[in-house]
Amino acid sequence: MTMKLKVRVTLMVFSVLALSVFYIAVSKFPLLYDGTYRLADIQLPGRKIVDGLDSPHIFTFRKRLNKSNYSSDNNLSLEGEKVRHEEERNETDFNAAEDKNGNGNNFGVKYESQYKFRRANTENNVTNYTDPLVDKLIQVLQKSNGIKFNFDKNLETSYNTFLRLLRKRSRRKGPSLPFYRTYNGGSHMSNWEKFQKGIHQYGLYVPEEPAIEDLRKDMSSEPIVDIEQKEGGTQLKLIITYSDEGQALFKPMRYSREQETLPDHFYFVDFERHNAEIAAFHLDKILGFYRVPPTIGREVNLTSEIRKLADTKLRKTFFVSPAGNVCFHGSCSYYCDTSHAVCGHPVMMEGSFATFLPPDRIAPRKTWRNPWKRSYSKHRKAYWEVYDDLCSQVIEKPPYNTGRRLLDVIDTHIFDFLTGNMDRHHYETFSDFGNNTFLLHLDNGRGFGKAHHDEMSILAPVYQCCLIRYSTFVKLTKLYMGPDKISDLMRESMSTDSINPVLTDSHLNALDRRVAKIVRVIHDCIEQSPYTDVIVDDFF
Numbered sequence: 428m429t430m431k432l433k434v435r436v437t438l439m440v441f442s443v444l445a446l447s448v449f450y451i452a453v454s455k456f457p458l459l460y461d462g463t464y465r466l467a468d469i470q471l472p473g474r475k476i477v478d479g480l481d482s483p484h485i486f487t488f489r490k491r492l493n494k495s496n497y498s499s500d501n502n503l504s505l506e507g508e509k510v511r512h513e514e515e516r517n518e519t520d521f522n523a524a525e526d527k528n529g530n531g532n533n534f535g536v537k538y539e540s541q542y543k544f545r546r547a548n549t550e551n552n553v554t555n556y557t558d559p560l561v562d563k564l565i566q567v568l569q570k571s572n573g574i575k576f577n578f579d580k581n582l583e584t585s586y587n588t589f590l591r592l593l594r595k596r597s598r599r600k601g602p603s604l605p606f607y608r609t610y611n612g613g614s615h616m617s618n619w620e621k622f623q624k625g626i627h628q629y630g631l632y633v634p635e636e637p638a639i640e641d642l643r644k645d646m647s648s649e650p651i652v653d654i655e656q657k658e659g660g661t662q663l664k665l666i667i668t669y670s671d672e673g674q675a676l677f678k679p680m681r682y683s684r685e686q687e688t689l690p691d692h693f694y695f696v697d698f699e700r701h702n703a704e705i706a707a708f709h710l711d712k713i714l715g716f717y718r719v720p721p722t723i724g725r726e727v728n729l730t731s732e733i734r735k736l737a738d739t740k741l742r743k744t745f746f747v748s749p750a751g752n753v754c755f756h757g758s759c760s761y762y763c764d765t766s767h768a769v770c771g772h773p774v775m776m777e778g779s780f781a782t783f784l785p786p787d788r789i790a791p792r793k794t795w796r797n798p799w800k801r802s803y804s805k806h807r808k809a810y811w812e813v814y815d816d817l818c819s820q821v822i823e824k825p826p827y828n829t830g831r832r833l834l835d836v837i838d839t840h841i842f843d844f845l846t847g848n849m850d851r852h853h854y855e856t857f858s859d860f861g862n863n864t865f866l867l868h869l870d871n872g873r874g875f876g877k878a879h880h881d882e883m884s885i886l887a888p889v890y891q892c893c894l895i896r897y898s899t900f901v902k903l904t905k906l907y908m909g910p911d912k913i914s915d916l917m918r919e920s921m922s923t924d925s926i927n928p929v930l931t932d933s934h935l936n937a938l939d940r941r942v943a944k945i946v947r948v949i950h951d952c953i954e955q956s957p958y959t960d961v962i963v964d965d966f967f
């Protein structure tokens with residue numbers, strides 16, 4: 428036999444072998460491969476069917492939209508739009524859609540009804556959430572790819588070790604901001620400078636960087652030397668300057684930890700919670716995202732630390748309430764009048780302090796409209812709340828048609844589902860890093876408002892796209908399986924904050940429950956399509 432013929436025969440034998448292995452795998456695990464799967468076919472049980480984009484139904488709907496002034500969502504103007512809150516104030520119907528009865532369909536509620544959890548270990552107020560279908564998914568994944576999904580082998584491994592091993596396999600650090608590449612801050616670099624210098628293409632910081640913990644300590648102890656009201660935004664915020672010239676964004680405490688969002692309040696009239704901002708930092712870090720600026724809690728003396736440094740305009744808004752507490756309301760576009768004042772007890776007030784990002788001239792940021800933005804109207808639903816095919820439109824358009832962006836938006840929604848934040852109208856990126864960069868998770872104050880309710884609709888990008896980043900999936904599955912639960916990791920991580928306990932036990936417990944629910948949504952997706960189409964690495 429000639430050499431050429433030998434190669435050919437070997438190749439043929441291999442192909443036959445590979446085909447038979449594939450055939451056996453498919454017949455044994457039908458769950459794992461469904462050759463008929465297309466993105467447009469995604470249909471979760473109990474939810475309204477939306478056929479492909481060419482469906483006459485959708486077509487008629489589009490026409491109706493185009494005739495009206497609802498069209499903003501339809502054009503998918505996804506780039507660079509500035510944050511606008513006119514929607515809230517004027518209740519215009521930006522990004523809105525209406526079903527035939529004028530109510531919209533809340534898929535989240537329908538989705539909810541399908542969950543049946545088995546609760547175990549209810550001692551010490553601790554609840555484990557298990558779902559037999561999630562357990563089955565984990566077994567199936569392990570059988571089909573024991574290297575990628577080696578959960579049983581890691582059964583005893585702590586979550587933090589698991590995270591470290593996972594990070595070893597991925598890009599950990601990218602290039603830093605151009606301004607900081609050559610900057611070495613002279614003889615002494617403060618921790619906030621080290622933080623800013625450490626911002627890189629794939630995250631705000633790396634967890635190994637000691638300056639992050641030191642910066643958090645600085646923010647809770649450094650004397651405050653200047654304050655200024657933050658322009659823009661809807662709620663009162665102050666820019667704090669410390670004696671080492673570092674700056675932080677201060678959000679005052681309005682609620683006690685136990686105060687839940689009022690049942691009749693929409694997400695867009697809910698006050699922000701300072702503890703939600705702090706908890707969001709810890710949650711983001713535990714999830715290995717590193718997309719929330721380091722944030723701490725601190726008690727300030729309203730008279731000697733704030734009023735003393737206020738300019739005349741801000742000082743005029745300070746007063747003593749009938750209860751004898753020092754209050755102020757500042758001036759802003761929305762919640763800044765006597766009836767929305769924030770008050771100390773009697774002069775001390777808790778707040779959240781988030782490290783300031785580098786200013787625009789050093790690190791300009793780009794603001795993007797979230798494709799799954801809500802309607803910000805009490806009468807209307809957003810398009811994606813009524814129809815299920817938004818993802819197939821988004822996935823066609825830059826920057827979602829390539830690179831990491833869509834997976835990042837899905838991560839953001841998973842993060843928001845865990846905190847219960849429905850207020851992700853926009854997100855920001857650093858312009859210098861282009862499109863292949865992480866999304867900043869700023870403005871998390873509307874999370875942790877309802878401990879006993881899980882808002883499934885926040886997961887819409889997950890169940891409408893049926894996509895999740897591999898690393899996010901295995902982290903959540905690890906948290907589901909233990910031994911470390913997300914509630915315990917959060918409790919531990921937040922224990923050093925000076926306003927500890929940051930979250931009530933009910934909110935911590937909710938995190939465990941929500942982790943199980945996310946993995947269950949992924950199970951439902953994999954029931955419809957091959958797991959390799961659902962659990963993906965950065966793609967395209």
Ligand SMILES: Nc1ncnc2c1ncn2[C@@H]1O[C@H](COP(=O)(O)OP(=O)(O)OP(=O)(O)O)[C@@H](O)[C@H]1O
Nearest residue numbers: 510659660661662676720781782783784869870871
């Ligand atoms: N850590 C930070 N450093 C620098 N700028 C920040 C930081 N956090 C937030 N910002 C900026 O401040 C603006 C307002 O902050 P935030 O969104 O938290 O307040 P808000 O009152 O909820 O605003 P909005 O009503 O627009 O949602 C944001 O658009 C963001 O660009």
Ligand SMILES: [Mn+2]
Nearest residue numbers: 660661850870
């Ligand atoms: Mn906001």
